[in-house]
Amino acid sequence: MIYRHHIAPPRAFTQFSHDLIRHPRLSSDAVRLLTWQLSLPDGAREPLSRTAERARIGACAFTRAKRQLKEEGFVHERRLQGPGGHWVTQQLVSNVPLSAAEAAKILARMPVHVSGASASPQLAPSARVPAVGAPTPPPTDGHPEKDPGGNTSHPPAEPDATAPGAADVPEAARALVAALPHLSPDLRRIPRGMHDELARLVSRWLTAGHTTGAIRTHILRGLPDDGTPVHRPGGLLRYLLRDVPPAPTPTSSAPTAEQPAPARPSSRLAALRECEGDHVQATLFRPTGDETLCRRCLNSPPPVASRCAPSPRQRTVIA
Structure with missing residues (x-):
């Protein structure tokens, strides 16, 4: 209780x-x-x-x-x-x-309160002590006496004449790049601004002789297979397509210089024939006609019957 x-x-x-x-x-x-x-x-x-x-x-x-x-x-x-x-x-x-x-x-209906520690106050610029002397105007003498192009430490980069322009990219390369988001979930967020660059890289592969299927296989092999998320798919594709390997040559069944045809046996061995008799190892002989046994097998006596062989049955007649 x-x-x-x-x-x-x-x-x-x-x-x-x-x-x-x-x-x-x-x-x-x-x-x-x-x-x-x-x-x-x-x-x-x-x-x-x-x-x-x-x-x-x-x-x-x-x-x-x-x-x-x-x-x-x-x-x-x-x-x-x-x-x-x-x-x-x-x-x-x-x-x-x-x-x-x-x-x-x-x-x-409630007001929004922001803590004072999180706000960054803006301070007005303080008064500065002026420098000694009168202000000097910028020089307006016109152009320099000589061309400073040779003294420039970082001259502007010359445009690459060999780089294909946007008009030189084949339609197959653009179609392949447009279909890359459907190739793998890791490639769904390719920036639209990189499509032209990726199309130019794909066109280099096509010019080298690679097929669209080979390019897709190369891209799939370069994607992570351990579940690691791809945060920048455009940069990964640029890295995978930057170097163009030589296209594989089709294999042929005809013998080439690197793969010589098997050597034929000499005329001496071609005239020999393998004996069909009872030998431990294969025995070759030179036939004179169409015989299939060597001289040793022809001259040897026939095999003797075994002593343990069963005797023929005898019939007993009872009168």
Whole structure:
């Protein structure tokens, strides 16, 4: 049996409903975080994370408690851009559950506060001590006496006459570049400004004799296969297509100088024939006609029957 004794506090107290304190889906940390926030003065702008630190609520418990309060409608928050371009997060804490529309109406009436530490004040330029002497006007003598082109440390780059222009790029190269986003998900974000450059690189491969299928296979082999995301697909394609290897030559079945035909046997060996007799190793002989056995096999006697061979059956006649 349990007994309860309480005395109404004369000051510094906050009234909460039983539905809030005994909420079945709120943990003790969520109830403590909510009641602590509701007990703060009206002008306090303390965020939920600071309240969790003061209430000795850990990071994981705070995340779980905040999620429960947002799911039940006691906490709402939104991000918006305040004065000066700073992004701020507004949090609304209520003692009764609110819908998203009701919370949006309340937050729309609230002023946007930006902390003074995050704002960067602009200071007016201070007065400077003028330099000694009168100001000197810039020289206006006209052009220099000689051409300084030879003394220029960084002369302008000469245009490459061999580089193909936009009009020289074949339509097949442009079509291949336009279809690259469909080749792999890693190539979906190719910048539009790089299509002409990539088309010129592809045209070099086509001019060297490579087919469009070979170019696609080369690009697919260069993509990461371990799940690494490609943040700059245009730069990766420029790297893969920068060097053009020689096109593979078609293989031919005719013998070439590098692969000589198999040598024919000499005329002496061509006149020999392999004996079909019983030999341990293959035996060659020179036939005089159409015989298939060598002289040794022809002169050897026929094999003798084995002693263990079964004798023919004899019939016994009984009169």
